[in-house]
Amino acid sequence: MAYTPRKIFKVLVANRGEIAVRIIQAAHELDMQAVAIYTDADAGNLACQLADESYRVGENLAYKSYLNIENVLKIAKEAKVDAIHPGYGFLSENAEFAKRVEEAGIIFVGPSSETIATMGDKAKALEQAKKSQVPTMPSTPVLQDLKQALEQAQHIGYPLLIKAVAGGGGKGIRFVENEKGLKEQFSVAVAEATSAFGNGGVYLEKYLENAKHIEVQVLGDGNKVIHLYDRECSMQRRRQKVLEEAPSPSLDSQTREALCACALRMAKEVGYKGAGTLEFLYDSQSKGFYFLEMNTRIQVEHAITELVTGVDLVRQMLRIADGEPLAYKQSDISLRGHSIEVRINAEDPQNKFFPSPGQITKLQCPTGSGIRLDSMLFSGRTIPPFYDSLVAKLIVYDQTRPLALSKLKRALDEFKIEGVKTTIGLFKELIKHERVQAGDYSIHFLEDYIGGKHGI
Amino acid sequence: MHEVISPIPGTFYRKPNPDAAPFVEVGSQVEPDTTLCLVEVMKTFNEIKAGVAGKIIEIKAENEQFVNPGDVLFVVG
Numbered sequence: 001m002a003y004t005p006r007k008i009f010k011v012l013v014a015n016r017g018e019i020a021v022r023i024i025q026a027a028h029e030l031d032m033q034a035v036a037i038y039t040d041a042d043a044g045n046l047a048c049q050l051a052d053e054s055y056r057v058g059e060n061l062a063y064k065s066y067l068n069i070e071n072v073l074k075i076a077k078e079a080k081v082d083a084i085h086p087g088y089g090f091l092s093e094n095a096e097f098a099k100r101v102e103e104a105g106i107i108f109v110g111p112s113s114e115t116i117a118t119m120g121d122k123a124k125a126l127e128q129a130k131k132s133q134v135p136t137m138p139s140t141p142v143l144q145d146l147k148q149a150l151e152q153a154q155h156i157g158y159p160l161l162i163k164a165v166a167g168g169g170g171k172g173i174r175f176v177e178n179e180k181g182l183k184e185q186f187s188v189a190v191a192e193a194t195s196a197f198g199n200g201g202v203y204l205e206k207y208l209e210n211a212k213h214i215e216v217q218v219l220g221d222g223n224k225v226i227h228l229y230d231r232e233c234s235m236q237r238r239r240q241k242v243l244e245e246a247p248s249p250s251l252d253s254q255t256r257e258a259l260c261a262c263a264l265r266m267a268k269e270v271g272y273k274g275a276g277t278l279e280f281l282y283d284s285q286s287k288g289f290y291f292l293e294m295n296t297r298i299q300v301e302h303a304i305t306e307l308v309t310g311v312d313l314v315r316q317m318l319r320i321a322d323g324e325p326l327a328y329k330q331s332d333i334s335l336r337g338h339s340i341e342v343r344i345n346a347e348d349p350q351n352k353f354f355p356s357p358g359q360i361t362k363l364q365c366p367t368g369s370g371i372r373l374d375s376m377l378f379s380g381r382t383i384p385p386f387y388d389s390l391v392a393k394l395i396v397y398d399q400t401r402p403l404a405l406s407k408l409k410r411a412l413d414e415f416k417i418e419g420v421k422t423t424i425g426l427f428k429e430l431i432k433h434e435r436v437q438a439g440d441y442s443i444h445f446l447e448d449y450i451g452g453k454h455g456i
Numbered sequence: 457m458h459e460v461i462s463p464i465p466g467t468f469y470r471k472p473n474p475d476a477a478p479f480v481e482v483g484s485q486v487e488p489d490t491t492l493c494l495v496e497v498m499k500t501f502n503e504i505k506a507g508v509a510g511k512i513i514e515i516k517a518e519n520e521q522f523v524n525p526g527d528v529l530f531v532v533g
């Protein structure tokens with residue numbers, strides 16, 4: 001037997017789509033049974049077909065089903081599962097859910113509810129970063145008045161952002177180019193924060209002109225923790241990643257080691273258990289990196305790390321949750337080759353990325369050496385309008401970055417999806433761009449590209 | 457009489473968020489650019505505007521109901 005489960009003989013996958021499929025497959029490889037949950041719109045989806053059992057979790061709207069803690073726990077008890085894997089999104093970073101799972105005597109595949117409550121909270125995670133001597137974005141305390149703002153701005157330098165303390169999700173942020181701009185915008189920002197969030201508190205934060213989004217994967221068993229190097233995730237539209245690569249083409253080896261050491265130190269200090277990701281902004285001019293936040297779950301883009309390190313992260317999550325000590329030492333982990341993922345979304349790039357749910361009428365998938373497809377697709381399946389537009393992840397692996405790009409081009413050319421619009425065409429165009437070819441694009445690149453003369 | 461129809465398939469929301477008050481009620485006075493509701497498809501929220509000035513005479517869809525393109529959402533008169 002490849003693996004003999006100790007405690008987890010049956011695991012409930014509290015998710016849908018491609019990640020539910022991914023987790024069910026990992027469970028089966030470990031000789032664990034897998035239970036899927038579904039809504040009316042998701043009945044008969046790939047996860048339900050592959051799972052050993054499946055249960056209806058509620059109505060189509062997510063808050064009545066995949067986000068409904070009571071409904072998920074009821075099924076967990078009825079199906080007598082030993083563990084729940086939350087995937088990403090939905091309840092995956094909900095500390096209350098993790099706590100309820102623990103209290104029900106069920107194993108939560110991930111960190112403890114306390115860790116989620118601390119590291120999943122942006123403000124608390126930033127405090128922990130400072131404690132662990134991990135650099136964070138230079139910022140000021142909440143400001144009393146314009147006079148104090150102008151003084152504090154001297155320390156940070158321009159350009160900068162005025163941020164509402166009560167804001168979030170990209171809201172309540174104003175860009176300021178220079179001192180004149182700060183004088184003009186300060187009182188407006190305070191008034192706006194007061195009316196929008198009921199709290200006029202604002203502070204200043206350094207703004208990076210050519211920032212890159214780079215993250216570090218960690219894996220721990222609550223005792224031992226290792227890092228699995230970095231991912232470049234700067235290709236974003238509206239703060240949503242669309243293409244990721246590992247390792248990052250932006251880092252030299254010295255910076256890479258420093259960044260990964262920082263992330264690891266922080267994960268070790270909190271005794272991290274499970275798979276987690278620490279996100280950073282990186283300034284390639286100064287080679288400075290700044291901790292943003294931690295995701296206490298598996299990420300969408302985990303597969304590229306799996307391919308360049310040879311570690312199956314979802315399998316390791318299940319084994320750690322099953323009570324097995326971490327099977328790797330840091331010295332076991334090294335980078336080999338290059339991997340790129342593109343997110344195939346049911347969206348129309350020709351029409352402002354408008355969502356395109358509907359029935360898949362024809363499907364032809366790329367195959368062959370170095371191609372991995374994590375997907376919920378099959379011919380005839382209807383992509384429901386209720387959930388995320390991600391329908392598949394095309395992941396390529398090759399010896400070098402240029403070879404991986406060439407393979408990605410080949411795979412995209414082979415990929416045919418009919419019945420819904422997808423982002424395949426966008427990627428075909430995008431990977432021809434010289435900045436992408438050179439591996440030098442900031443978090444602003446894609447929106448500039450879409451808004452530019454390229455007509456996509 | 458003017459019918460405000462949904463241009464897209466999606467979930468009809470009468471409120472900007474679950475804890476907020478509805479955008480409009482029957483009898484509300486609206487301008488052409490007044491937002492009447494949201495229709496959400498795949499996490500993309502689309503504001504539907506009145507298109508004309510007038511009073512809301514009838515609300516034809518239930519909150520959180522799934523609507524199809526062409527469905528009448530409001531009658532403004």
